[in-house]
Amino acid sequence: MDTEADLFYRQLPKVELHAHLNGSVSFETMETLMKRKPHLNIEHSMTAIRRGQRRSLDECFQVFKVIHQLVDSEEDILMVAKAVIQDFAADGVKYLELRSTPREVTETGLTKQRYIETVLEAIRQCKQEEVDIDVRFLVAVDRRHGPVVAMETVKLAEDFLLSSDGVVVGLDLSGDPTVGHGKDLLSALENAKNCGLKLALHLSEVPSQRDESELLLNLPPDRIGHGTFLHPEVGGSDSLVDKVCKQNIPIEMCLTSNVKGQTVPSYDKHHFQYWYKRGHPCVLCTDDKGVFCTDLSQEYQLAASTFGLTREAVWMLSQQAIGYTFAPEPIKQRLEKKWAELKQQILQKHFGLMQTIADIQQDHKMRTHFDLMQTIADIQQLQIYSWVTKSEAAEPLYLISVLMTVALVWQPNEEFVFSGLRVKAPTRASRGQSCELRQGSTPVCLRELPLMLLPPSLWASQHKRSGAPTATHLSLMKIVEVPPSGPCVTGRDVGRV
Numbered sequence: 057m058d059t060e061a062d063l064f065y066r067q068l069p070k071v072e073l074h075a076h077l078n079g080s081v082s083f084e085t086m087e088t089l090m091k092r093k094p095h096l097n098i099e100h101s102m103t104a105i106r107r108g109q110r111r112s113l114d115e116c117f118q119v120f121k122v123i124h125q126l127v128d129s130e131e132d133i134l135m136v137a138k139a140v141i142q143d144f145a146a147d148g149v150k151y152l153e154l155r156s157t158p159r160e161v162t163e164t165g166l167t168k169q170r171y172i173e174t175v176l177e178a179i180r181q182c183k184q185e186e187v188d189i190d191v192r193f194l195v196a197v198d199r200r201h202g203p204v205v206a207m208e209t210v211k212l213a214e215d216f217l218l219s220s221d222g223v224v225v226g227l228d229l230s231g232d233p234t235v236g237h238g239k240d241l242l243s244a245l246e247n248a249k250n251c252g253l254k255l256a257l258h259l260s261e262v263p264s265q266r267d268e269s270e271l272l273l274n275l276p277p278d279r280i281g282h283g284t285f286l287h288p289e290v291g292g293s294d295s296l297v298d299k300v301c302k303q304n305i306p307i308e309m310c311l312t313s314n315v316k317g318q319t320v321p322s323y324d325k326h327h328f329q330y331w332y333k334r335g336h337p338c339v340l341c342t343d344d345k346g347v348f349c350t351d352l353s354q355e356y357q358l359a360a361s362t363f364g365l366t367r368e369a370v371w372m373l374s375q376q377a378i379g380y381t382f383a384p385e386p387i388k389q390r391l392e393k394k395w396a397e398l399k400q401q402i403l404q405k406h407f408g409l410m411q412t413i414a415d416i417q418q419d420h421k422m423r424t425h426f427d428l429m430q431t432i433a434d435i436q437q438l439q440i441y442s443w444v445t446k447s448e449a450a451e452p453l454y455l456i457s458v459l460m461t462v463a464l465v466w467q468p469n470e471e472f473v474f475s476g477l478r479v480k481a482p483t484r485a486s487r488g489q490s491c492e493l494r495q496g497s498t499p500v501c502l503r504e505l506p507l508m509l510l511p512p513s514l515w516a517s518q519h520k521r522s523g524a525p526t527a528t529h530l531s532l533m534k535i536v537e538v539p540p541s542g543p544c545v546t547g548r549d550v551g552r553v
């Protein structure tokens with residue numbers, strides 16, 4: 057069931073800049089592919105790394121080999137590319153730069169030229185079918201295939217740059233980072249740059265790539281993929297960080313991919329934190345949403361909860377990504393306009409309730425006790441209770457704020473039941489005063505709540521520190537947005553103990 061937060065992150069307009077086509081195939085599309093080729097005996101466990109699972113990077117690359125067996129004809133590529141684009145659109149992605157390595161398969165007659173043409177056909181069909189997403193394509197060079205193939209791929213990419221009506225915009229360098237050295241690919245990459253292809257290069261995805269990154273950063277690339285081991289705290293160097301910062305090169309960050317592929321030990325250790333704190337351009341991406349079982353909404357939500365980003369900051373993060381796309385200026389302007397229009401609808405809708413409660417709390421500080429008692433009636437008139445319903449939306453932030461608004465006007469120490477939660481009013485309704493909440497017989501202690509709106513991420517981290525129940529514990533408590541028709545008063549969940 058979707059929570060209010062899920063809804064927000066899905067509705068958030070997003071830009072996806074690091075997505076490998078064959079790594080982005082959904083469970084459902086995979087199912088169709090498996091049915092088409094039953095003789096391969098491929099199961100889902102061979103194409104995806106599920107929740108809680110981890111693999112070595114090497115094992116991840118084995119997964120791609122399996123997927124490539126399933127996707128080996130023009131027919132497959134068309135289906136997969138269309139499905140992937142539709143998935144991204146359904147996840148609220150408004151602009152997508154898809155990347156893929158052109159392959160030839162003798163048995164099916166697939167050539168690299170036809171491979172790219174088929175992906176472009178999928179993009180064209182989606183556009184014709186008015187799928188709400190702008191899609192561009194990056195031709196990928198697989199580093200494992202060496203300099204000759206790299207040069208051929210660049211030539212192919214250059215041809216499409218000139219003939220694809222702006223859909224092919226750049227070149228990606230990817231593939232198993234433990235194989236080969238970037239110095240052998242330098243000429244091909246220079247050629248690509250000189251002919252106007254934008255460069256999105258996987259850099260320092262593993263620790264051993266320091267020298268290579270030094271070299272490739274001189275090109276310089278237009279964006280960096282992963283950049284996991286660039287900074288000195290993880291074995292990179294100040295010189296690498298200086299180069300990236302001076303040239304202001306955006307970094308594509310793929311949290312789940314890095315954690316599941318074990319190049320990063322845990323979400324909270326992700327290098328997003330390092331770069332984001334410095335104000336460096338960062339863009340959240342999925343990498344391989346099919347293989348790593350994620351989507352871009354989830355990646356934003358994860359980043360926000362792990363690093364305590366406010367909704368405003370999340371919005372900024374997604375909006376700034378427009379500037380890092382390889383799209384021409386008019387497209388960027390169109391996207392900016394779209395973001396501005398949606399901001400009214402989405403951000404303010406989700407902030408509306410919070411603001412109202414903050415106003416009420418502000419009011420409380422001014423009032424006498426009598427007024428406060430009166431305010432409970434006002435609150436009912438403002439129909440806050442009706443926002444607390446049995447619906448699916450459950451943001452602890454809102455819940456606690458509402459609870460505390462009620463608690464503030466209650467007699468000190470008095471208890472009441474609120475949607476099954478036993479709440480004890482604070483003895484003094486002042487900042488810094490702790491307040492006791494119980495779920496069943498379990499006390500939940502949260503400090504300083506009366507006067508602050510606590511983001512779920514912070515709340516979760518407080519819980520970790522205090523050992524109290526997790527945020528999901530209280531997510532049984534539901535709050536929905538204000539219905540457009542105006543809420544109705546119920547108050548039925550509130551009663552004295």
Ligand SMILES: CNc1ncnc2c1ncn2[C@@H]1O[C@H](COP(=O)(O)O)[C@@H](O)[C@H]1O
Pocket residue numbers: 076077078079116120121155156157158196198230231232233258261313317343344
């Ligand atoms: C996990 N991190 C990663 N690091 C480096 N390269 C990756 C990758 N994830 C995917 N690829 C590259 O993308 C190919 C699959 O999509 P396409 O067949 O091109 O659409 C992989 O074979 C690999 O070359």
